[in-house]
Amino acid sequence: MYIARRQHGLITTRQALGAGLTPDLLRHLVRAGMWLRARQGIYALPGAMPSAEDEACGRLSADGRPPHSVPRRRTVPGATATGASTDAAADPSGLAVDLPGPPVNGSYPAAKARLPFRVRVRAALLARPGAVACGVTAGRLLGFAGLPQPADDEPVHLRLPVHGSRRQLEGTVSHFGPVEAGELVDLDGIPVTGPDRTLADLVLASSREDAVAMIDAALHRRLVTGLDKAVAACAKRPGARRVASYWPLADGRAESVLETRLRLLLHDAGVPPPCLQWPVTDGTGRLLARLDLAWPGEMLDVEADGGAVHELPPALHRDRERQNQLLDLGWRVRRVTWADVLRTPAKVVTSVTGWLAAGP
Known part of the structure; x- marks a missing residue:
């Protein structure tokens, strides 16, 4: 339980076995619903997870940011911020160890979908040390408006270094490429692309109408203070020329x-x-x-x-x-x-x- 609390309610198979649990006991805990399988080799312990209110996706405080989640600039590029123990971060192969046995209350995807959004994000990051949440996942964490309604099985979007493993994990979409140290923020231990970089990523992946709506909302909610940094984050990237005409159409006075x-x-x-x-x-x-x-x-x-x-x-x-x-x-x-x-x-x-x- 101590390990899980340090990791916001998550524990890996390797950590559980290292703490003295047996494979049979792990299977029993999952069957009984006491542990929930967050993804392959990673479990969520309801008793050790933050409250649903604190982890609710999209719930905003008065200043437009998620509650208890004031972004802090990250000073150590590439370092994980999931609170994972040293053995989990140093040995990614251990995270792929999984135990056979039926999932909780039916299918595995359904059980995973019931987990709070941030728990699913933390589990994905725990499985990919060095990754940061990006794209639509970062947008939801930062409180962006204008995003499509999330599906129960919406994957977690992660950005990883170019030289990292290209293996795509179930339930995630991996993007590869550099992120500058100044483009990262920390949300309660979750490494996330900052508002300017996230806005650039979302605009590059959206239609004109959706892109301008997201830019308007980001300006209106003061998630960004201007567009220079977001435009710069688009420069020389695939699609930058296509979206160049979107930015002048933005107006932060729009309220919906x-x-x-x-x-x-x-x-x-x-x-x-x-x-x-x-x-x-x-x-x-x-x-x-x-x-x-x-x-x-x-x-x-x-x-x-x-x-x-x-x-x-x-x-x-x-x-x-x-x-x-x-x-x-x-x-x-x-x-x-x-x-x-x-x-x-x-x-x-x-x-x-x-x-x-x-x-x-």
Whole structure:
């Protein structure tokens, strides 16, 4: 248990046998559900794992970062930060030792999928000493918005040195290439590519719409303070020329993925909104609303109504009251949903261009 606590609830087969457990006892612990098989040769001990609240993927603190996970710059490039004991890190071959026996509660992938996200990441790193979490895995750890919904069997993305083993392990996607020391951060002992490098990696792997949405969200949440470092991290890499036009389209004022997608749709149609989050006040100077996409000269407000929040009764009441106040002030309001953008984009463009042509 002491070894597992040092490793955030994880222990390898070699470590367990070295601590005096027998293969039969290990099989019993797994069958009984007392130990969970995280991956080949690595087990998770529920009693030694951090709480689910602390390890919950995507849960953010007030400043936009995962709770209890303030990134710290790593000063020793290539060193593992999983808390693994010396024997585990020095002898990777020992991590491949596995014991036969049925998995917990059915199939092995299903049992593994029930483990908290960070536990699965730590297990993958324990199996590949010297690796760092990267790509979409790093994005989830850092609290990036705009990422696709994770599947239960989503693999862990790791970046390894070019000279390392090219063997692909089950449940992981290995990327090979250098990462500068200044591009790494430490999240509670998990080595992760930093926000700027992670943003560059994600943009290079994404479509224009998804890439700009992630850039907008990273700027809005202040995960990055500018784009110079991310753009530099893209330079001279495969795909850098393809994404070069994405960066100028970013705007950190966008508050949702739908706002970004709607802005890009109108930009491509030649009617980009001149103002985002435009403040509107009443006669006394009291703020009435911040308009998602606004053309103040034409008194046109285009609102991006995304997600279930706007469908809840309190939100519906606030939206209607706010819209009535805007109408009283002479604003014209057009509401756009995800269905509008994805299914009838031409209709959205026609509506907006028509209102602009008609004038206030």
